[in-house]
Amino acid sequence: MNLARESIALLEQAASILCFEGTRHGLRDREWMALRFLTRANRFSRTPSALATYVGTTRGTASFIIGELERLGYLERKRSATDKRSVMLSVTQQGKKFLVRDPVNVLVEAIAGLDDEVKIRFRDTFRQVLDQSDTAEQQHHTDVCRRCIFLREERTASDSKATAGFSCRLFRSPIAEAEVDLLCTSFGHHRQ
Ligand code: SF4
Structure with a gap:
C-alpha cells in the first residue's frame, strides 16, 4: 500500500466538495473561495490583486468575481485610507451571514468533531x-x-x-x- 498515493486519493475526493461545476446556493466555487478568503484576510490582502493570487486566477477573473459578490450585496469596495489609488475589499454583514451556507461547512464540521x-x-x-x-x-x-x-x-x-x-x-x-x-x-x- 502506498500511503502517500492513498492520501492523495482521499484528498481529491474531499476537494470535490470545494471545487464543483455550476453553482451552490447561487455561487460558483471560486466565488465561495473568494468570500471565505476575504472574511479571514488581513488588511494587506483584501485587495483585488491579492484575491487573484489566492484564488489562482487572472486580475480580470478576480474583478468578475468581485463584481458578482458586490452585485449580490456580499462585498463592498472602499478606497484605502492610506493610498487613495488602492481599493480595499470588505465582506458585508450579509456576506458573513451567507457563509452559513458555505458548501465547505460539511468538512469544517467533520474536522471540528475530531479530538x-x-x-x-x-x-x-x-x-x-x-x-x-x-x-x-x-x-x-x-x-x-x-x-x-x-x-x-x-x-x-x-x-x-x-x-x-x-x-x-x-x-x-x-x-x-x-x-x-x-x-x-x-x-x-x-x-x-
Ligand atoms: S508579510 Fe503578511 S503575513 Fe508576513 S508579517 Fe507582513 S502582514 Fe504578516
Whole structure:
C-alpha cells in the first residue's frame, strides 16, 4: 500500500466538495473561495490583486468575481485610507451571514468533531505538506502572520509590566494582536 498515493486519493475526493461545476446556493466555487478568503484576510490582502493570487486566477477573473459578490450585496469596495489609488475589499454583514451556507461547512464540521490533538496534527500536517511543496515549486502559500518570517515581535516594559507588540518588516507597519491569525498572501515561511 502506498500511503502517500492513498492520501492523495482521499484528498481529491474531499476537494470535490470545494471545487464543483455550476453553482451552490447561487455561487460558483471560486466565488465561495473568494468570500471565505476575504472574511479571514488581513488588511494587506483584501485587495483585488491579492484575491487573484489566492484564488489562482487572472486580475480580470478576480474583478468578475468581485463584481458578482458586490452585485449580490456580499462585498463592498472602499478606497484605502492610506493610498487613495488602492481599493480595499470588505465582506458585508450579509456576506458573513451567507457563509452559513458555505458548501465547505460539511468538512469544517467533520474536522471540528475530531479530538483537539488530532485537529492540531491534521492542520500541522497540511501545513508541512504545503511548506514542502512551496520549496519544490519555488513559491509560497498564503498563511497567517503568526508564522511569517517578516513578523517582528517587540517587547516593551512600562510600569513594571511587559507588553508585546508586533510589526511587519515587509509592509513596515504595526500589526495588532487580533491580526496575527489572519491570512496574508505575502506570507513568507522560515526555510530550514
Ligand atoms: S508579517 Fe508576513 S503575513 Fe504578516 S502582514 Fe507582513 S508579510 Fe503578511
